[in-house]
Structure formats: structure tokens, C-alpha cells
């Protein structure tokens with residue numbers, strides 16, 4: 001694709017990157033069929049190819065118009081188009097550059113800008129989140145109120161100690177995240193117990209801050225990069241040397257693994273970003289070599305875009321649960337994304353609800369007792385669309401492990 005980007009519209013580095021990405025697209029359209037918004041709306045402007053044209057037009061004219069903003073805002077950043085593209089077009093990078101330009105040009109209405117600012121600031125306040133989710137959890141226990149709350153939260157159960165642990169021979173850093181720590185604190189408690197069964201000890205990082213995904217993907221690149229640098233430096237100073245750094249929310253994990261792309265050669269944090277991101281693993285990667293026994297249950301597995309497309313961990317959760325003895329059910333035909341997509345369910349509620357409905361229908365096609373996922377946003381969004389419990393897969397695994405009958409006590413002299 002030939003390009004002629006307005007030299008005044010983007011920074012030199014963004015211009016070079018956007019130019020290279022735009023030139024790599026050959027307009028073949030192989031990406032369109034896998035795009036959830038194109039499948040729902042049937043408009044070329046809501047497909048990846050259409051959005052690439054809109055971005056090119058924006059960069060070449062140096063003008064942002066309302067239609068461009070509308071169609072780009074409808075994109076979920078699910079990356080399914082990237083998995084279908086034979087030319088390796090880095091669509092998400094291009095979209096992020098465009099979102100940064102829209103933010104810089106202040107192209108949205110004033111009320112929309114204020115709403116997005118409040119969302120960014122509110123979700124970054126951990127203390128406030130913990131308080132708000134704590135209140136919501138208590139209200140959810142009240143008969144009648146659970147049905148009208150916008151999200152359904154699993155009660156935080158305090159776990160029993162593991163039945164049999166091995167002495168810790170390995171140590172990992174377990175990240176708390178922002179929303180997950182507030183909304184579902186039981187997830188990391190369950191993971192800690194499960195890892196103890198396999199002789200893996202867990203350490204936490206004091207003063208852990210946001211990974212930067214929230215600000216960056218909402219177009220505030222300066223704030224997003226500042227968040228990323230802060231977390232990089234905290235991990236450099238506080239994480240034990242060489243220990244794997246484990247994320248249990250795939251939306252955060254994909255951002256952390258992607259840090260080197262934000263700190264190119266010449267940046268003072270380039271080497272640090274490479275060193276830290278090389279140590280990031282999703283928690284499911286730790287269970288590749290560990291089998292946990294569990295009582296049976298019929299499970300539907302939802303694989304978030306950030307795990308499947310972002311980290312190429314497509315079948316891992318199903319494999320871990322199947323090895324543990326759970327019955328992982330086939331699901332019905334589904335679109336690539338559940339509609340949660342970070343703040344998408346707040347900013348695009350109608351589309352998010354349509355995607356949620358399609359995903360819940362697919363996941364419940366064969367009558368599961370429980371749905372599991374691997375990202376807090378998906379867990380809350382899916383949970384609001386079904387009466388079935390929706391858990392992080394590790395919570396279910398720990399719950400079913402605890403449900404196993406106790407082994408008979410060995411008698412003296414045996």
C-alpha cells in the first residue's frame with residue numbers, strides 16, 4: 001500500500017512505524033471474516049481492512065473526522081485479524097498509533113473525553129476499587145440485589161491449606177494486578193495453594209503498580225508509558241533475580257510480554273524491558289509440567305483473546321483441566337471475543353452485550369456446570385450474562401481439588 005503521511009501529524013517514530021505497517025497490507029481481506037465487529041455489523045468500515053483504510057486517510061490528510069473515530073472505537077483490539085493475516089500486518093500497533101493521534105487532537109466531544117478520563121483515573125485507584133468491589137460483593141449476598149448489579153462476583157472464600165505440599169524448590173513472583181486484586185482476590189489465593197502442591201513458592205512485589213494497558217490502549221500514551229516504566233523499575237528492584245514473573249490476568253500478561261515494543265533501541269529502559277518481559281509467564285504456563293488431581297465437573301472453557309491471540313496459549317487451559325480429571329465440553333460456534341475487551345463493555349455497551357450473548361450461547365451449548373476463563377474482565381463480563389458460575393480456571397481447579405475425598409490417614413506401623 002503506497003502511503004503519504006502528513007509529516008506534521010505524527011511523531012517521527014510513530015510515522016515510520018505507521019508507514020511500515022500500512023505498506024505491509026496488501027488489501028487481500030483474509031482478515032475480515034474473523035473480525036467480530038464485521039461479523040456483527042457487516043460494514044467494511046468495521047472490519048480490519050476498512051479500519052486500515054480509515055487510519056491511512058487520517059494520517060495522510062492530517063484530519064480526524066467523526067466517522068473515523070466511531071469505527072476505530074468499535075474495534076475490540078482482539079487481534080483476531082492478526083492471526084488471519086498472511087502478510088503479518090501489525091494491526092494492533094497501527095490502531096494504537098491512531099488512538100494516540102485521536103487523543104492528541106482532542107477529536108472526541110468534551111463529554112466523551114471527560115468520561116474516558118474518569119474511567120482511566122477511577123480504574124487506576126486500587127484503594128477505591130477494593131472498596132467498591134468489597135461493597136458490591138456484600139450487596140450481591142442480599143436477596144434480590146444480586147440480579148440488578150451490573151457485575152456478578154464470586155464470593156471470596158478463604159481457602160483451606162493444601163492437603164499435601166512439597167517443600168518449595170522453586171520461587172515465582174505472582175502479580176496481583178489492579179481490578180483482579182479488588183474484584184476476585186480468591187484467584188491468586190487459589191493459585192498460591194495450587195503452586196504449593198507442586199513445590200513452587202510465591203512472593204509478592206510490594207508497591208506493584210498498573211501495567212499501563214489501561215492508559216495506553218485508551219490513547220494516553222504518555223501516561224501508559226509512565227505506568228510501564230514505573231512497573232519495570234519496581235520489578236527490577238523487588239523481584240528476586242531470575243524468578244519467573246507470573247500474571248494471572250491474561251489482559252495484563254499480554255501487555256507485559258509486549259513491553260519491548262514500547263521501548264525501542266536507544267530508550268533508557270530498552271534493555272530492562274527486554275529482560276523483564278522475557279521472564280513474564282501466564283499462570284497456565286506454570287502448570288504445563290504439573291498435574292493436580294481434582295474432583296470431576298462439566299466445564300466450558302472460554303479462552304480470552306489476550307491469551308489465544310495475544311500469547312498464543314490457545315489450548316493450554318483445557319489441557320490442564322483435562323489432565324486434572326475435569327470434563328472439558330465442546331462449545332458452539334463463537335465469535336472471537338466476548339465483548340469485555342478492557343473498557344469496551346463500558347464504552348460500547350450495545351456491541352459488548354451482543355458479543356456477550358453470542359459467547360454465552362456458545363459456551364453453554366453442551367450444558368456445563370461452570371464456565372472458566374483466564375482474565376478478570378472476561379470473567380466479570382461473562383458472569384453478568386449468565387446464571388452459571390464463571391470462575392478463573394485456577395479457582396475451579398483449587399475448588400475441585402479440595403472436593404476430593406481425604407486420603408485415609410496412615411496408621412502407626414503401616
Ligand code: SF4
Nearest residue numbers: 025026028029031085
Ligand atoms: S489480511 Fe492482512 S494484508 Fe490482507 S487486508 Fe487484512 S491486514 Fe491487509
Ligand code: SF4
Nearest residue numbers: 035075076078079081
Ligand atoms: S482487533 Fe478484532 S475487532 Fe479489531 S479489527 Fe481486528 S479482528 Fe476486528
